[in-house]
Amino acid sequence: MKTVEELLRGKALEEAVELVGSIHPADQAELFWLLEAELREAFLALLSAEGLAHLLEYLDADQQAVVVEKMPRASLARVLDRIDNDVAADILRTLPPAEGARVLSTMSTASEVAPLLAHADESAGGIMTRGFVSLHSEMTTQDAIKYLRLRKPNVEEAYYLYVLDAANRLEGVLSLRELVVAPAATPIHQVMSRDVIAVGPETDQEEVARVVQRYRLRALPVVDEERHLLGITTMDDAMAVASEEATEDMYGIVGLPAEESGYDPINVSARRRLPWLAVNLALVFVAAGVVSRFVDTIEQIAALAVFMPIVAAQGGNAGIQTITLVVREIALGEVELKDARRVLIKEVSVGLLEGIALGLFVGLIAWAWWNNAWLGLVVGVAILLNLMVAGFWGAIIPLGLRWLRLDPAVASGVFLTGFTDVLGFLFLLGLATLLLSQLT
Amino acid sequence: MKTVEELLRGKALEEAVELVGSIHPADQAELFWLLEAELREAFLALLSAEGLAHLLEYLDADQQAVVVEKMPRASLARVLDRIDNDVAADILRTLPPAEGARVLSTMSTASEVAPLLAHADESAGGIMTRGFVSLHSEMTTQDAIKYLRLRKPNVEEAYYLYVLDAANRLEGVLSLRELVVAPAATPIHQVMSRDVIAVGPETDQEEVARVVQRYRLRALPVVDEERHLLGITTMDDAMAVASEEATEDMYGIVGLPAEESGYDPINVSARRRLPWLAVNLALVFVAAGVVSRFVDTIEQIAALAVFMPIVAAQGGNAGIQTITLVVREIALGEVELKDARRVLIKEVSVGLLEGIALGLFVGLIAWAWWNNAWLGLVVGVAILLNLMVAGFWGAIIPLGLRWLRLDPAVASGVFLTGFTDVLGFLFLLGLATLLLSQLT
Known part of the structure; x- marks a missing residue:
């Protein structure tokens, strides 16, 4: 912490870049927040679009707003392309509508993020991500592994693989583990499970957290009425929601606003x-x-x-x-x-x-x-x-x-x-x- | 619910077995708890050792005690063999010491469960499971996939694969996804990450939950001073702990005991x-x-x-x-x-x-x-x-x-x-x- 401050002040940029790059984004986020306002800008300048995307994912909403405000709109689109869809949608929601639309139009992930904006922030549709891996049920396990190698999902959430039918409706699910341990030539539909627990996009996020916890899921698919797969909500989201809701309830009982923080003036x-x-x-x-x-x-x-x-x-x-x-x-x-x-x-x-x-x-x-x-x-x-x-x-x-x-x-x-x-x-x-x- | 009650009363056992078997263990657990005492025994009799193990995992501590009490000690060992190590350890802790030792001695997973009993219930060592997958760093990705196919880890948690050095010390980690998408002949040590976040067995469970949440981990390894891998704590555990601790804090402030429930007499x-x-x-x-x-x-x-x-x-x-x-x-x-x-x-x-x-x-x-x-x-x-x-x-x-x-x-x-x-x-x-x- 002290060292980073000194490096930033001393303009020893290269060393600072190296030091900052070596720590976990969660720690970067904390460090960033403890810096004085002037040093924050220097800190942000050290990070690549990828690095900024990671940092934003680990900041909370108030803090994101401060960072986003300082960012040129052109580079913002590049950063949002590299961030989880649901976080990108949350950030776009905080911008004035015209500006949000402009940024969205220059994003390469616009087609993934735009549908999320249609849903309320605190619903399953608002916290889901489009970054899921789907397979077709006639594939063999070997095909599926080849497909994964080719596609190299850069999303955290290749934990469950969702199996779609010919009309792209959610038909089954298998975990990556089940895929890996199954014999090579087995058709997917023989190893998948057909009992998929799913929710609709309007489901309240609190209910999403409850379902994830009740059935101990790693991810919960969000489907429309025809069971088209719209996205998935992950256990991370569920855990964050559960923690947020517990805070809200505790604060609520005694009449404290949910956004209250010890760092407020x-x-x-x-x-x-x-x-x-x-x-x-x-x-x-x-x-x-x-x-x-x-x-x-x-x-x-x-x-x-x-x-x-x-x-x-x-x-x-x-x-x-x-x-x-x-x-x-x-x-x-x-x-x-x-x-x-x-x-x-x-x-x-x-x-x-x-x-x-x-x-x-x-x-x-x-x-x-x-x-x-x-x-x-x-x-x-x-x-x-x-x-x-x-x-x-x-x-x-x-x-x-x-x-x-x-x-x-x-x-x-x-x-x-x-x-x-x-x-x-x-x-x-x-x-x-x-x-x-x-x-x- | 009604139907199961009728089937149990009417002694239509086969149909009841089928119906109960078709629902998720989380729902079985709720159903079980709503049954009258006499029907509960009939319900338990319907389940295989595997089924009982699943049921126990979804019951909370008080409810587990009720079920365990009714179970012959011989079949208890068979059931505990099929349950997550940390849950098995929790259940053994609730038995009188002599009895617990006797049950443990007849368990085939005794060598995995016994070390957990040495740690406090609310520490990382108490909530960890020994069900992790470890690889050696000289293996290639192809070898590793073959090994997984052979070993067929029946644990939920093959999400991260832990890489050990020759002295069995934790050297690195890679996710199953990284293994699957890597080219076939790559040595593991080239794809693994060496920055492994780990905790000691005495770490408080609240701290475990905070680390898991802060770094958004799916599982957190528990290591001794020489970095020998003792077990892993999973995100499930962390989420349950976070929820438990939030309840404890809310109740604590107003002087309610943590174990208070609306169903208490x-x-x-x-x-x-x-x-x-x-x-x-x-x-x-x-x-x-x-x-x-x-x-x-x-x-x-x-x-x-x-x-x-x-x-x-x-x-x-x-x-x-x-x-x-x-x-x-x-x-x-x-x-x-x-x-x-x-x-x-x-x-x-x-x-x-x-x-x-x-x-x-x-x-x-x-x-x-x-x-x-x-x-x-x-x-x-x-x-x-x-x-x-x-x-x-x-x-x-x-x-x-x-x-x-x-x-x-x-x-x-x-x-x-x-x-x-x-x-x-x-x-x-x-x-x-x-x-x-x-x-x-």
């Missing part, structure tokens, strides 16, 4: 995080409104102010446990809408059990502390009710968002803690007001 | 979740203790009880945003201990900016609502301070846990919301007591 981060804090503020203002309706009660029994945070915090913590569980199980395909009733009953019941244990414990402490059994009863029952409510909201918020075809995670924790505050105070202060004569 | 779930709720309870009791020290102040200015939940909730929400961000970036390798200072400064600064915005807003409302500028000042400053503290704790808790070599996620949210409650009340009620004469 302070004011950008603060501005991005404020909206959901403001929503939480609105909800706790409702909670504060509840409290303000009971100011007379609190003035008479200040002990209630002591137990308010306990009732609220226990509800909030239990509820956010439920939300986290439900959001994650939805993401992993372990909970679906048809399970809503089971999940709801389970979570409310867990809240009931937790509420009995915790309500009893805190209630007894309240009784002993203030020497008033009625106070203990009020506090205990408020905790019990709030934990059941927490289980209810914790299950219903993500399931409801899912039912509305929204992201089940989105700010669900922000809503939940608002609700448990409002209802917790209502239970505690409402019960206390009803039993005021016993408490004072 | 209610009492088990409640008992598992109670411990961290109890820790949170202990912390909010401290918060309640703070409030109780200020009962006199609250009795004089009941408005404070109204603003208590707002100060606490805003701190809790902002802090849990920070925790989630830091935990995830640690998991993705984007934040390390050396970044602690940067992260801390950033998060406290974000808290400062958010605190100015929210403190000003809520302070003005407090002023207008109670017609007392001093109350507005107290509320506003309490919010500002609590948000800065939230940023501080949100960064320091996961980084500190990491520094202690503990899981950065574990119950961090439970601690954080406790701390922001305690300190939020202290700021609000402490300031109010200092300025009591102005407020009443």
Whole structure:
């Protein structure tokens, strides 16, 4: 790192080229990103079109945009020709439409990349690549190996070979291993498997990741309604999608934007995080409104102010446990809408059990502390009710968002803690007001 | 599903065998798990040792245990011989040691599985498989293909071929694709790559997943200090690990045990979740203790009880945003201990900016609502301070846990919301007591 900086500053270009060329593109990408802005341009100038293509593949979307912006449009087309189709399509999508069309028209891989642009970025069609190897079913294994030697697929993904029928429909699949170990003169259709798991181009990328993981595939073909092979999505893509979606869910629950990064400037981060804090503020203002309706009660029994945070915090913590569980199980395909009733009953019941244990414990402490059994009863029952409510909201918020075809995670924790505050105070202060004569 | 149940009940075994045999093991595994206990035994009886091996590979650990328990020990050895080494090792680990040793001794793959048992379950050595293909560097590509045809590797992972030197040390790697497309008489050492990324057997599985993802590998070799090839970890494993770790982190933050599942019985779930709720309870009791020290102040200015939940909730929400961000970036390798200072400064600064915005807003409302500028000042400053503290704790808790070599996620949210409650009340009620004469 230090060395590369010195070489770039010292204009020792040849040495820098050699050093940069010797490291893995994933490390180049990290190094590039740590360089100061002025040195980045020098760094990019060191790389060939091939090298730039590799670098771009290992940068994330924000970083790609910075690099692409600095590149002359003519050389951009050369670089995009050398990159995976799906990454090239993603980069073209970020350009202004007219400019994207111009770059595309000068690309030699235009016919492969153009169809991808027709699909949504987060669908199977948007993350697939056209770089697959297809065979015809009458070929023998020997022919197929000869064909591969001739074609020299420069794609990573010659792992599965797809077998097409006369009308170019996907008929079967065999792995490169099966091809290599089969006797030389066997017709392909005798060694291929006919049960090909495939998805349509509009399938959501999250579903693609689930299918790849469930069936432990290395690549998943994307086909149209007539089973014409449109492209393949690879396990790399599936792994990146699964990681992205896990981040989105984690961030979503607490109201962090998915694109948040530790390297964002302070004011950008603060501005991005404020909206959901403001929503939480609105909800706790409702909670504060509840409290303000009971100011007379609190003035008479200040002990209630002591137990308010306990009732609220226990509800909030239990509820956010439920939300986290439900959001994650939805993401992993372990909970679906048809399970809503089971999940709801389970979570409310867990809240009931937790509420009995915790309500009893805190209630007894309240009784002993203030020497008033009625106070203990009020506090205990408020905790019990709030934990059941927490289980209810914790299950219903993500399931409801899912039912509305929204992201089940989105700010669900922000809503939940608002609700448990409002209802917790209502239970505690409402019960206390009803039993005021016993408490004072 | 229905059909299989009927066939099993009706003892139409042959048809059931055919139907079950025709579906993918991933689907068999799901179907198996949905069957009633009595039908499960009938289902298992339908499968050959091969079929059972496939089924086990697609079940998760709890489910494997249930199946293994029902299996005679003699047939277990036959099944484990047919399963991936790392899965076989995991299953042997779950048996009582004497029993595991007995089963192992009758396995024909004992020499491959035994070394795995020496490594921790969650290390590279614990998740690796011995099922790799190795070549010697003097072979030609033609020889290598012949060797593959002869050996017919029945492992999924003939994707990379590992090249060993005369002392059996890992010297290079080539992909099956590179072998197939190379001219027939080329010596292997001319087509292989010498830059092999490898890890040691003690490497944590989380690190394995990060390396696989970073360099987009299909498999990662595990070597000892002398670079003898011990085994390989596959992208499947890495993907499963990444998903598992994401779940662990999400659950960890809110104090849910990693093994929690929506299908657990209610009492088990409640008992598992109670411990961290109890820790949170202990912390909010401290918060309640703070409030109780200020009962006199609250009795004089009941408005404070109204603003208590707002100060606490805003701190809790902002802090849990920070925790989630830091935990995830640690998991993705984007934040390390050396970044602690940067992260801390950033998060406290974000808290400062958010605190100015929210403190000003809520302070003005407090002023207008109670017609007392001093109350507005107290509320506003309490919010500002609590948000800065939230940023501080949100960064320091996961980084500190990491520094202690503990899981950065574990119950961090439970601690954080406790701390922001305690300190939020202290700021609000402490300031109010200092300025009591102005407020009443």
